[in-house]
Structure formats: C-alpha cells, structure tokens
Amino acid sequence: MRRYYERxxxxxxxxxxxxxxxxxxxxFVFLLKEGLMLFREFSVIKFLLGxxxxxxxxPPQFGTLPLxxxxxxxxxGATAISVPLGIACAIFIGEIASGWLREVLKAGxxxxxxxxxxxxxxxxxxxxxxxxxxxxxxxxxxTAFSGSVMLAFMAMPTIVSIxxxxxxxxxxxxxxxxIAMGATKWQTIRRIILPSAASGIIAxxxxxxxxxxxxxxxxxxxTGNAAVIPKSIFQPVRTMTATIAAEMGETVQGSDHYFAxxxxxxLLFVITFAVNFLADWFLHRKKAR
Amino acid sequence: MVEGKIExxxxxxxxxxxxxxxxxxxxxxxxxxxAIIGPSGCGKSTLLRCLNRMNDLIKGARIEGSVKIxxxxxxxxxxDLIRLRKKVGMVFQRPNPFPISIFDNIAYGPAIHHLASxxxxxxxxERSLRAVGLWDELKDRLSGSALMLSGEQQQRLCIARLIAxxxxxxxxxxxxxxxxxxxxxxxxxxxxxxxxxxTIVIVTHNMQQAARVSDWAAYLYLGKLIEFGETKMLxxxxxxxxxxxxxxxxxx
Numbered sequence: 405m406r407r408y409y410e411r412x413x414x415x416x417x418x419x420x421x422x423x424x425x426x427x428x429x430x431x432f433v434f435l436l437k438e439g440l441m442l443f444r445e446f447s448v449i450k451f452l453l454g455x456x457x458x459x460x461x462x463p464p465q466f467g468t469l470p471l472x473x474x475x476x477x478x479x480x481g482a483t484a485i486s487v488p489l490g491i492a493c494a495i496f497i498g499e500i501a502s503g504w505l506r507e508v509l510k511a512g513x514x515x516x517x518x519x520x521x522x523x524x525x526x527x528x529x530x531x532x533x534x535x536x537x538x539x540x541x542x543x544x545x546x547t548a549f550s551g552s553v554m555l556a557f558m559a560m561p562t563i564v565s566i567x568x569x570x571x572x573x574x575x576x577x578x579x580x581x582x583i584a585m586g587a588t589k590w591q592t593i594r595r596i597i598l599p600s601a602a603s604g605i606i607a608x609x610x611x612x613x614x615x616x617x618x619x620x621x622x623x624x625x626x627t628g629n630a631a632v633i634p635k636s637i638f639q640p641v642r643t644m645t646a647t648i649a650a651e652m653g654e655t656v657q658g659s660d661h662y663f664a665x666x667x668x669x670x671l672l673f674v675i676t677f678a679v680n681f682l683a684d685w686f687l688h689r690k691k692a693r
Numbered sequence: 694m695v696e697g698k699i700e701x702x703x704x705x706x707x708x709x710x711x712x713x714x715x716x717x718x719x720x721x722x723x724x725x726x727x728a729i730i731g732p733s734g735c736g737k738s739t740l741l742r743c744l745n746r747m748n749d750l751i752k753g754a755r756i757e758g759s760v761k762i763x764x765x766x767x768x769x770x771x772x773d774l775i776r777l778r779k780k781v782g783m784v785f786q787r788p789n790p791f792p793i794s795i796f797d798n799i800a801y802g803p804a805i806h807h808l809a810s811x812x813x814x815x816x817x818x819e820r821s822l823r824a825v826g827l828w829d830e831l832k833d834r835l836s837g838s839a840l841m842l843s844g845e846q847q848q849r850l851c852i853a854r855l856i857a858x859x860x861x862x863x864x865x866x867x868x869x870x871x872x873x874x875x876x877x878x879x880x881x882x883x884x885x886x887x888x889x890x891x892t893i894v895i896v897t898h899n900m901q902q903a904a905r906v907s908d909w910a911a912y913l914y915l916g917k918l919i920e921f922g923e924t925k926m927l928x929x930x931x932x933x934x935x936x937x938x939x940x941x942x943x944x945x
Contacts, residue, residue: 577789581851584747584785585858586778587805595801600792 435673439666442466446660451667457631457642459651459661466664468671470633474548474641475672477634478627479617481552482559486616487609489556490563494608497564498571499593510568517561525622528554533626540638546628548641554622559612566611570604571597603686610683614676620645644672696764698723698862698892699744704758706739706916708751713739715916716758721909726884726893728907728924730900732939736916737896741864744894745781746774762862779806782855784865788847790839790854795831798839798850802858821853825883845876849883863887865895869902881906900940904928912936 442451446466454467497509532553537545574597582592598605620643628640629650642650648665655662697720706714713736721727729737742748743760746767760767767777779802790798799818803809809817818835822828827849831842839850848868855863865884869877884893884906897903903910904924911921912935920927920936931937938944 575789577785577787578791580747580750581785581789581791582801583750584745584778584783585802585805585855586775587801588775591805595805596791596793 432673435666435670438663439668439670442660442663442667446664451664452671455633457647459655459664464660464664466660466667468644468668470631471642471644471647471668472671473633474627474631475617475643475645477548477637477641478551478555478623478643479613481548481637482555482616483609483613485552485556486559486563486612490560490567490608490612491605493560494564494567494571495593495598498568499589499597513561513564516557517565521558521619521622522625524554524557525625528622528626536638542638544628544640546626546640547638548627548634549637551623551627551641551643552637554626555616555619558619558622559616562615563608563612566608567601567605570601570608573604574600603689607683607686610679610686614679614683617643617679618645618672618676620649624649644668648672697721698762699894700759700761700764701740701743702759702761704740704743704760705756706736706743706748707755709753713916714743717913717916717918719911719918719921721892721894723892724888724890725908726888726895726906727909727911728903729894729896729911729913730898730903730939731913731919732944733898735913737898737913738866739916740913741783741866741894741896744862744864745778745783747783749774775806779858780860781862781864782858782860784848784851784855784863784868786867787871788844788851790842790847790850792838792840794836795839795842795850796835799854799857802854806858808858817857821857824856824887825849825853827853843876844872845879848872848876848880852883852887860891862892862894865893867896867898869897869899877902900928912939914939 451466451468452472453469454465455469456465456467457470458465493509493513497506497513501509528550532550533545535545536542536547536550536553540549578596578600579592582596583589587595623643624646627643627646629642629646630640631642631647632639634641648668651661652665655665699719699721701717701719701721704714704717705712717740729740731737739748743756744762744767748754748756756768762777762781765772791801793801796814796818799821800814803814803817819828819832822831827846830846839847842850848871852863869880872880881902884895887893895903895907907924909922910924910927912919912927912931912933914935920931920933922932927936928940931940935944
C-alpha cells in the first residue's frame with residue numbers, strides 16, 4: 405500500500421515537472437503550425453525584409469522590417485537608458501548603501517516590478533508623451549523614444565536584482581584583498597568587483613532586454629503605432645508585439661493576415677529565446693569557472 | 694632601548710560588547726619575523742588586522758590603546774589609510790588573487806597608487822615575480838588567468854602583488870593553512886628570503902611553522918598576550934606555565 409502511494413506521488417511530481425516542458429513545446433508547435441501556413445503563398449525573404457506592412461491591402465504586404473526595426477529601436481533605447489542606471493543602482497544597493505537605506509531601496513525596486521505595465525503605460529501617456537513633445541518640439545510625443553523611457557522603468561527591476569545578485573556572488577576575499585592593498589572603495593568596485601561579476605552583469609542586461617522586447621501594452625499606448633521604417637528615435641513606431649495585439653482581434657481565423665500575425669509571433673519567440681539562451685549561457689559560464 | 698618597527702601599547706579591541714584583545718603590548722622589530730601563535734579564537738587574526746586597520750570594515754568594532762608604526766600612531770586622526778595599507782601589506786589565509794590576468798594582478802597595486810607609468814609596469818611585474826620565485830614558471834603566461842595557478846603559486850602571486858607597491862611590512866594571516874606540506878615549505882623558504890627587506894608578522898596555529906621561521910614569538914590566549922620573547926627561548930624555556938602547556942601540546 406505504502407509503495408503504491410509512493411509511486412503515485414512520484415508520478416504526480418514527475419508529471420508536473422514535465423508539464424512545463426510539454427506546454428512550451430505545445431505552444432511552439434501551435435505557433436509553428438499556424439505561422440508557417442503564411443509561407444505557402446508568401447516568401448520568407450519578403451516577410452523578413454519587406455518594407456511594407458499592409459495586411460489588408462490587395463494584394464496584402466506582410467513585410468515585417470518596420471515592425472522588427474520598431475521593436476529594436478524601442479528596445480535598444482530602453483536598454484541604453486536602463487543599463488547604466490541599473491548598474492549604478494545595483495552598485496549602490498549592493499556595495500555602498502547599508503542598513504535601512506539598502507532595505508528601502510531593495511523594496512522600492514521590487515515595488516517597481518509589481519506595477520502593472522498598463523499603469524505605467526497610462527502614466528506615460530499623460531505625463532511623458534506631452535513632455536517629450538514639448539521638449540523636443542515634435543508634432544507628436546508618441547515616439548519610440550517615449551516608449552524607450554517607459555520600458556526602461558520596466559526593465560530596471562530585472563536588471564537591478566540580477567545584477568545585485570551577481571555582485572553579491574563576488575567573493576568577499578577579492579574585496580578584502582583589494583582594500584588591504586590600499587585601494588579605495590571605488591577602485592575596488594571598478595577594477596575588481598565589476599570585472600569579476602561581468603558575466604552576471606551581461607546576463608542581467610540580456611534578461612532586461614528580453615523583458616522589454618516582449619512588452620506589449622505600454623508600448624502600444626505610447627509609441628504611436630505607425631508601421632513605417634523609423635528614421636529616428638523621435639518618430640512613431642510600431643513594435644512586433646503591438647502589431648499582434650492590435651490586429652489579432654480584427655482578422656479572420658485562417659486568413660493570410662491571421663497566419664502572418666502568428667509568423668510575427670514566431671519571430672518574437674525566436675528572438676526572446678535566443679536572448680534568454682545567451683543570458684543563461686553567460687550565467688552558466690560564471691558557475692563553471 | 695631601540696624602538697620597534699611596530700609598537701603596540703595597551704591595545705584593547707571589542708566586537709560590540711565582546712572584548713577580543715585585552716591590554717596587548719608588543720614590540721615588533723624591523724626586518725625580523727614575528728609569529729603570533731595561539732589556539733583558534735584567541736585573537737591572533739584580530740591583532741594582525743589591527744596593524745593595517747582592516748578591522749575598520751567591521752561594524753561595531755572599537756579599539757583602545759595605540760599602535761605606532763615608525764613612531765606614528767596609525768589610529769591618529771591624520772592617518773591616510775591608503776598610504777598605511779600601501780606600507781603594510783597583507784597576505785590572507787586563502788590565496789585570493791583577483792580573477793584577472795597574472796600581469797594585471799601585479800600591476801593593480803602600482804596602478805591604484807599611481808606608482809608607475811604604463812611603460813614601467815612590465816619591469817615591476819618582472820621584479821615582483823622574481824622576488825617570489827615565480828618569474829621563470831610564469832613569464833610565458835602572464836596574460837593567463839591568475840585563477841589557473843596552483844594554491845602555492847596563487848599565494849606567491851599574492852605576495853608578489855604586495856611587493857609591487859614596495860611595502861615595508863608584510864602581515865601574513867595563516868598563509869599556509871590552505872596549502873600542502875611541500876607548498877608550505879616553499880612559502881616558508883620565501884619568507885626567510887624576504888626577511889632581509891621586509892618586516893614580517895605571521896599568524897599561525899602551526900607551532901612548528903612558528904618555530905621554523907620566526908625570530909620572535911607571541912603566545913596569545915583568550916585575547917591576552919601570555920608570553921612574548923625570542924622564538925628560541927619561547928619554545929625551549931618558556932617562562933609561563935600556560936605557554937609550556939600549549940607548545941608541548943598538552944593543551945590547545
């Protein structure tokens with residue numbers, strides 16, 4: 405009886421463990437099944453490099469280049485803003501602040517992570533968008549830049565917490581060794597601690613990047629949603645995620661447009677998967693050493 | 694009386710309410726090796742860390758009494774910690790080379806203290822590695838990671854790293870406790886070679902080691918200095934009963 409019970413529990417635990425993998429595989433298979441249908445009639449090259457996204461024209465054009473560039477502009481902008489801030493913040497929390505200040509800051513960063521993205525998007529829409537418009541004298545504040553700033557806030561918690569972990573993993577003996585040689589705190593951080601934590605820092609940046617590129621609601625609200633190839637960061641853009649969210653409701657199931665959106669989803673999946681894989685590789689390399 | 698290189702007078706040290714050192718008075722002579730021995734937790738490392746003010750990093754630590762190096766009170770208000778730690782180098786229990794190249798490990802000190810131009814660095818690296826007998830082994834792989842070296846080589850590298858900033862005093866906190874006997878013997882030989890240029894203070898719980906390398910020995914027990922004298926005397930004719938019990942292995 406007891407052995408029977410053990411078996412059942414073991415089986416359940418195994419099944420739950422496998423479930424997560426199976427779900428991922430199922431999702432991927434479903435994406436592939438739906439997305440690849442597009443390429444029966446539309447060429448992959450045109451899909452990846454086409455400059456026009458006119459899904460309801462006749463004949464329709466499913467060039468994703470504007471969407472890919474839109475996502476890239478917004479994501480790179482957000483990364484450029486959040487990485488230096490995140491590094492500085494993680495260094496301050498991990499190495500400089502102490503006692504209550506440190507606890508308050510850590511709680512603050514976690515709280516930032518807990519804000520729903522739609523709330524951030526809304527706040528961005530009413531505060532940031534007019535600000536960007538006036539500050540740079542633009543015809544509209546709904547630009548890639550506004551999206552980048554907003555997304556930088558969303559990437560910060562990920563970047564800061566993972567980076568802080570990476571800094572914590574640097575052995576205390578390195579700090580001691582450096583301080584005992586007469587190095588200042590800043591010299592120790594810059595020359596010893598940051599290089600030692602490099603792979604963790606890169607992983608943090610990658611994961612922040614992954615978090616940002618997959619974000620949908622906030623970017624849809626404040627980037628202007630114009631599916632054209634952006635010439636500067638101060639133009640409206642439309643990201644891959646926003647395209648799917650905005651158009652999915654209006655397509656006929658089984659139409660080319662419907663398949664095209666799934667193909668965009670595959671593209672997004674591949675990009676985030678690659679970024680996460682790289683981040684993992686960097687983290688793993690750290691452990692192996 | 695000749696002044697010592699380091700003069701410790703009436704030193705009390707507290708971790709919060711716990712008193713780790715009680716009224717320690719000790720004279721450490723220039724260019725000789727002084728060993729601090731005693732059982733675990735007796736305050737050996739604490740005493741050593743008072744000499745380069747590494748205890749400053751510990752919260753709630755408090756110190757009374759005075760420590761003078763070359764006649765200057767290192768706990769005085771005008772003391773420059775960076776200069777102090779350049780002059781008083783420290784070797785740790787576990788070798789702790791930085792996770793960068795061998796070359797950069799040694800160049801680190803001169804760089805942070807602005808001792809040399811970039812062009813002069815290779816010379817300093819060579820000189821420092823020669824001083825610890827690592828040059829021939831490592832000259833072809835200076836750009837390799839310091840973490841690839843053996844424990845003994847790492848510990849030598851840590852000593853070379855200090856020598857590069859031309860210190861006067863070397864503090865060694867159980868420098869061989871993570872090493873095997875052969876490596877230990879080599880490090881001890883190195884210490885004897887370095888003695889002619891540096892004042893060395895070594896903390897060890899290995900009494901044979903203290904007997905082999907040191908000129909002077911201090912026996913510390915529960916934060917009190919029980920006996921201090923020439924190593925030869927301390928190990929052959931200790932004046933105090935407690936010291937005798939410890940060095941003969943009846944206790945500790």
